[in-house]
Amino acid sequence: MRQLQIVWLLFVASLVYAEGTVDGLWEYKYWDSGKLRSCIVYDNDGKMRVKSFHRQNGTAEKIERYDIAGNKIEEGLYDEKGRLRTGIDGWALMRWWYDGLRLVAQVSYDETGKPIARRRYSEGGNLVAAQFRNDGTVDPYEEANVRMILSGKHN
16 A cells, blocks of 8 residues: 555656646645545645545545646546546546636546536636537536526526
């Protein structure tokens, strides 16, 4: 199990390195059993770049990545074997894109890494476009919101 934790830490470090930063500070929390509970990775400027949450057996359950401005840019949910798993909201991985601090787009993915939905936002932060995978898994609430925006009714 210790080897799995070492592999996991190397994986997290590679994510931070891939963003062009050198690993700086690491903050760990452990379960009473001694297994890793959470890990936060900061860059050399003290900005949080990665947060991971682990089950009581030490396996990663959720990983969040942040950009240099502090915006969450990715959240992934994982099963006990380290594979993406679909969560309660119907997605396994979510990515966000920003212009400064303003959210401009988000894409949700299934457990195979294929996009489920894409959303674009206006400068005011309103949903202006949504595209869903055409396999019968459309979120009826999102569909209703898009119709409401396009019809001009904002009740």
